Amino acid sequence: MARATVQDVAKTAGVSVGTVSRVLNGSPAVSASSREKVAGAIRELNYRPLASARDLRRDRTMRILALAKNLESPVISEAFRGVGDAAAQSGYVSLIAPTAGSPDREKQLVDMLRNGSVDGLVLFSPTMPDDDVEALATSLSVVQLCEIAESEAAFGVSIDDRQAARDITRHLIGTGARRLAMIGNRAARSGRLREQGFREALSEAGLEAAQSLFAAGDFDFHAGRQLTRELLAADHLPDAVFCGSDTVAAGCVREITDAGFRVPEDLAVAGFDDSIQAEMCVPELTTIRQPAYEMGRVAFGALLERMTEPGVHRRGRMFLPHELVIRESTKN
Amino acid sequence: MARATVQDVAKTAGVSVGTVSRVLNGSPAVSASSREKVAGAIRELNYRPLASARDLRRDRTMRILALAKNLESPVISEAFRGVGDAAAQSGYVSLIAPTAGSPDREKQLVDMLRNGSVDGLVLFSPTMPDDDVEALATSLSVVQLCEIAESEAAFGVSIDDRQAARDITRHLIGTGARRLAMIGNRAARSGRLREQGFREALSEAGLEAAQSLFAAGDFDFHAGRQLTRELLAADHLPDAVFCGSDTVAAGCVREITDAGFRVPEDLAVAGFDDSIQAEMCVPELTTIRQPAYEMGRVAFGALLERMTEPGVHRRGRMFLPHELVIRESTKN
DNA sequence: CAAGATTTTGGAATCGATTCCAAACACTCC
DNA sequence: GGAGTGTTTGGAATCGATTCCAAAATCTTG
Numbered sequence: 025m026a027r028a029t030v031q032d033v034a035k036t037a038g039v040s041v042g043t044v045s046r047v048l049n050g051s052p053a054v055s056a057s058s059r060e061k062v063a064g065a066i067r068e069l070n071y072r073p074l075a076s077a078r079d080l081r082r083d084r085t086m087r088i089l090a091l092a093k094n095l096e097s098p099v100i101s102e103a104f105r106g107v108g109d110a111a112a113q114s115g116y117v118s119l120i121a122p123t124a125g126s127p128d129r130e131k132q133l134v135d136m137l138r139n140g141s142v143d144g145l146v147l148f149s150p151t152m153p154d155d156d157v158e159a160l161a162t163s164l165s166v167v168q169l170c171e172i173a174e175s176e177a178a179f180g181v182s183i184d185d186r187q188a189a190r191d192i193t194r195h196l197i198g199t200g201a202r203r204l205a206m207i208g209n210r211a212a213r214s215g216r217l218r219e220q221g222f223r224e225a226l227s228e229a230g231l232e233a234a235q236s237l238f239a240a241g242d243f244d245f246h247a248g249r250q251l252t253r254e255l256l257a258a259d260h261l262p263d264a265v266f267c268g269s270d271t272v273a274a275g276c277v278r279e280i281t282d283a284g285f286r287v288p289e290d291l292a293v294a295g296f297d298d299s300i301q302a303e304m305c306v307p308e309l310t311t312i313r314q315p316a317y318e319m320g321r322v323a324f325g326a327l328l329e330r331m332t333e334p335g336v337h338r339r340g341r342m343f344l345p346h347e348l349v350i351r352e353s354t355k356n
Numbered sequence: 357m358a359r360a361t362v363q364d365v366a367k368t369a370g371v372s373v374g375t376v377s378r379v380l381n382g383s384p385a386v387s388a389s390s391r392e393k394v395a396g397a398i399r400e401l402n403y404r405p406l407a408s409a410r411d412l413r414r415d416r417t418m419r420i421l422a423l424a425k426n427l428e429s430p431v432i433s434e435a436f437r438g439v440g441d442a443a444a445q446s447g448y449v450s451l452i453a454p455t456a457g458s459p460d461r462e463k464q465l466v467d468m469l470r471n472g473s474v475d476g477l478v479l480f481s482p483t484m485p486d487d488d489v490e491a492l493a494t495s496l497s498v499v500q501l502c503e504i505a506e507s508e509a510a511f512g513v514s515i516d517d518r519q520a521a522r523d524i525t526r527h528l529i530g531t532g533a534r535r536l537a538m539i540g541n542r543a544a545r546s547g548r549l550r551e552q553g554f555r556e557a558l559s560e561a562g563l564e565a566a567q568s569l570f571a572a573g574d575f576d577f578h579a580g581r582q583l584t585r586e587l588l589a590a591d592h593l594p595d596a597v598f599c600g601s602d603t604v605a606a607g608c609v610r611e612i613t614d615a616g617f618r619v620p621e622d623l624a625v626a627g628f629d630d631s632i633q634a635e636m637c638v639p640e641l642t643t644i645r646q647p648a649y650e651m652g653r654v655a656f657g658a659l660l661e662r663m664t665e666p667g668v669h670r671r672g673r674m675f676l677p678h679e680l681v682i683r684e685s686t687k688n
Numbered sequence: 689c690a691a692g693a694t695t696t697t698g699g700a701a702t703c704g705a706t707t708c709c710a711a712a713c714a715c716t717c718c
Numbered sequence: 719g720g721a722g723t724g725t726t727t728g729g730a731a732t733c734g735a736t737t738c739c740a741a742a743a744t745c746t747t748g
Contacts, residue, residue, distance in 0.1 A: 077734035
């Protein structure tokens with residue numbers, strides 16, 4: 025049995041295709057009796073309107089796509105939940121796909137916007153240059169989330185990474201730290217901003233960075249361990265380490281502890297993101313909480329505006345407030 | 357400037373729409389000169405074939421969708437990577453969407469298969485009853501991954517959860533444990549199988565379960581802590597705890613350690629999944645490694661078969677070999 | 689009950705790409 | 719040169735749902 029079409033339904037119900045379509049779309053210009061006959065036929069034939077035909081005629085899909093490097097990141101996952109809930113409220117389906125940092129994979133997925141497979145795109149961690157993002161955003165519906173371009177040509181939502189890093193570094197200094205090191209991620213724009221904030225807080229206090237280490241590849245638990253090993257090999261140890269993520273901070277704490285030092289007594293460690301890792305770590309990590317869910321909702325709002333009001337093109341960046349979460353990994 | 361169509365390209369290139377389409381689809385029946393003219397026009401107009409029109413005509417989308425409760429799970433994430441890589445090799449785009457355990461959300465997403473928005477579906481953690489999965493699978497392209505139905509009506513790939521739980525429990529017994537407890541997840545089929553395996557290993561050894569605790573809501577770090585608190589409140593403590601996931605095991609270890617006991621000396625703890633949590637935990641966790649990536653590849657293979665060969669309908673379950681990974685959280 | 693207003697209906701045109709068919713064209717080889 | 723073969727092309731039909739328009743049916747109301 026092949027798939028039923030609107031024609032089949034019309035025949036079975038004894039009405040025209042126009043009427044079937046009107047029932048399908050809840051048009052008020054249908055008599056109760058027709059509505060019932062059509063409903064019956066739909067049930068009988070187990071009919072579903074074919075998406076591609078509907079999309080073609082309507083010129084929209086009611087689907088959006090999010091792209092992220094990986095899906096495991098709790099911040100991305102939570103932000104996407106915000107996107108998804110907001111989208112659902114407006115009748116959109118939201119999907120996500122990992123790019124694994126591959127430009128080719130990313131191109132293929134961005135093409136889904138270009139060829140109308142989806143109506144909008146949420147970019148979490150683009151591998152493409154900012155210029156490309158902006159070019160995309162001028163003609164199509166795109167918003168950036170978490171990891172956003174510096175220029176104001178496109179629209180993006182995030183926290184103020186520089187300020188957040190400054191806040192947490194100030195806190196470290198406030199607890200008495202004087203030789204501060206950082207383990208950062210220069211591969212990500214947010215990572216570079218966090219580095220900047222770190223340095224700003226230091227110079228405010230008239231201090232210099234003890235050490236700055238940056239991951240070459242992934243920015244994960246193992247990288248945190250590896251870089252901390254290098255840190256601990258130095259002649260003069262730092263008394264605090266600011267890490268660009270909780271996971272890396274967990275690796276850092278682990279390595280410090282294994283080397284026989286105590287956190288926070290010998291070295292304080294701060295993380296970033298307030299993911300579950302921050303609580304799993306012993307001692308629990310001082311970190312920065314991002315309002316990821318809310319960021320996702322806001323991002324979808326902007327995307328919706330872009331998708332439905334053709335003239336409007338919101339630009340610029342929107343920063344939502346972060347929060348310093350103080351736990352045992354930093355002295356107080 | 358509105359979107360360019362195949363008509364526009366034809367006009368600009370000075371050929372017919374047929375020729376444009378043939379160029380687009382790499383048909384050999386096109387002269388080099390036409391091919392060049394069309395390529396030029398496509399570039400000039402920045403043309404992309406509209407997905408909905410193509411999909412309508414071709415009656416397939418070259419897209420598949422995976423559904424999972426949440427995306428953060430490392431096993432799901434890794435298995436989906438396997439699906440995605442295999443899919444890409446066959447020219448398919450793979451997307452994923454979280455259901456958040458909501459049947460409504462799940463229905464909406466499953467409808468994407470029903471209405472032809474995607475060609476196939478990978479179900480990681482269905483909330484719908486097995487019967488519904490089977491009904492779906494009889495007429496449409498669906499495979500189950502990780503969390504699979506007991507019946508053989510549909511096709512699913514996973515490890516043998518029962519056997520794996522039996523293996524790790526035997527290992528615990530082998531290290532000298534006699535009072536074994538478990539913290540499980542009866543909400544998931546795999547969780548129930550793991551419980552079964554646990555009990556089988558016990559009775560093999562002529563032992564009885566000291567305690568069995570099951571999460572009411574989420575099966576996460578906090579649940580692990582909470583349930584372990586209950587465990588430790590008992591008169592007579594167990595000497596080993598088998599946990600249904602690494603994350604829960606990490607919570608378990610944390611609670612035990614906080615209570616002043618030592619792992620594994622006072623209590624041994626075993627996890628499941630061999631996620632990064634297993635390595636982050638102190639002590640590192642003995643656990644079961646799932647070949648998630650490979651499972652994903654195999655699942656896509658079956659799905660592809662189902663999508664492309666209309667007659668074929670593979671059924672049954674396929675178990676890939678798991679591996680017992682012994683670390684410090686269990687004595688040896 | 690007729691004229692007019694309103695509701696409901698059928699059916700054709702449409703969206704944009706693909707594909708099939710027949711026609712046009714270009715070769716080859718005697 | 720012309721019959722025969724093979725290549726390339728244009729254009730119409732098609733996929734299935736939506737929407738517009740005009741016609742039909744129904745309802746008002748004097």
